[in-house]
Amino acid sequence: MPDIRRISIDQKIQEANDLIANRIREKRREYNIPMVDIMGSVGSGKTSILEYFAEKYRSTHKLLVINGDLATDIDAQRIGRFGSTCLQINTGRGCHLLAFQIEKAFEEIEFENYEFIFVENVGNLICPSSTDVGADMKIAVTSVTEGPYVFQKHPITFKISQLAVLNKIDLAPAMEIDVDTVISRAKEIYPLLEIIPTSAKTGVGMDTLSAKIGLESV
Numbered sequence: 001m002p003d004i005r006r007i008s009i010d011q012k013i014q015e016a017n018d019l020i021a022n023r024i025r026e027k028r029r030e031y032n033i034p035m036v037d038i039m040g041s042v043g044s045g046k047t048s049i050l051e052y053f054a055e056k057y058r059s060t061h062k063l064l065v066i067n068g069d070l071a072t073d074i075d076a077q078r079i080g081r082f083g084s085t086c087l088q089i090n091t092g093r094g095c096h097l098l099a100f101q102i103e104k105a106f107e108e109i110e111f112e113n114y115e116f117i118f119v120e121n122v123g124n125l126i127c128p129s130s131t132d133v134g135a136d137m138k139i140a141v142t143s144v145t146e147g148p149y150v151f152q153k154h155p156i157t158f159k160i161s162q163l164a165v166l167n168k169i170d171l172a173p174a175m176e177i178d179v180d181t182v183i184s185r186a187k188e189i190y191p192l193l194e195i196i197p198t199s200a201k202t203g204v205g206m207d208t209l210s211a212k213i214g215l216e217s218v
């Protein structure tokens with residue numbers, strides 16, 4: 001009889017990640033710094049939203065952004081030019097950030113210098129939903145240029161998100177997308193999910209988003 005044993009590595013890794021994520025939350029609580037994890041496909045507008053906030057609050061808020069990207073620091077450069085501190089994590093083949101990477105990035109900074117932390121997770125709408133990075137809130141960003149069925153096609157992501165953003169609504173006419181219809185169909189699946197229509201280009205909805213995540217009031 002062969003000696004075959006099944007080792008549950010996934011669960012152990014997940015447990016180790018969650019321990020670190022809780023440690024991150026405790027540490028932030030000490031300093032009273034909120035943290036939001038932004039998930040979304042490549043091109044949905046995550047960096048543009050962060051650029052908008054970095055510019056708007058450049059002289060009033062001390063923002064820290066942790067950027068997850070497979071290989072580049074393009075997004076960190078884009079946001080950093082408005083004066084926010086950006087910590088770049090390159091994940092190589094990793095399709096999402098892990099709590100230990102965030103904790104490691106925190107070694108680079110003094111917490112007392114910051115009032116709000118954003119995580120721009122690696123660009124895709126699937127993997128980041130499965131991992132707690134120690135944030136207070138996960139936000140899922142999608143955009144009208146991804147078509148009308150993103151909410152239906154990513155059930156786990158929108159189920160676990162505390163807030164969703166439907167970005168690029170300035171492009172809705174060109175995409176022949178009716179924003180109200182997309183949102184009302186999404187609400188049939190996720191009745192409790194708040195969905196904020198935005199345009200990081202024109203600024204529509206950006207004050208609502210800022211208020212909802214508590215950025216306006218820090």
Ligand SMILES: Nc1nc2c(ncn2[C@@H]2O[C@H](COP(=O)(O)OP(=O)(O)O)[C@@H](O)[C@H]2O)c(=O)[nH]1
Pocket residue numbers: 040041042043044045046047048049075123167168169170171198199200201202
């Ligand atoms: N028209 C329009 N373009 C946008 C908007 N948000 C982002 N973009 C553009 O979409 C592209 C991808 O945006 P980016 O912020 O890099 O997306 P990310 O990959 O999710 O970080 C860029 O060319 C942005 O200028 C928006 O609200 N309206």
Ligand SMILES: [Mg+2]
Pocket residue numbers: 046047048075120123
């Ligand atoms: Mg980006």
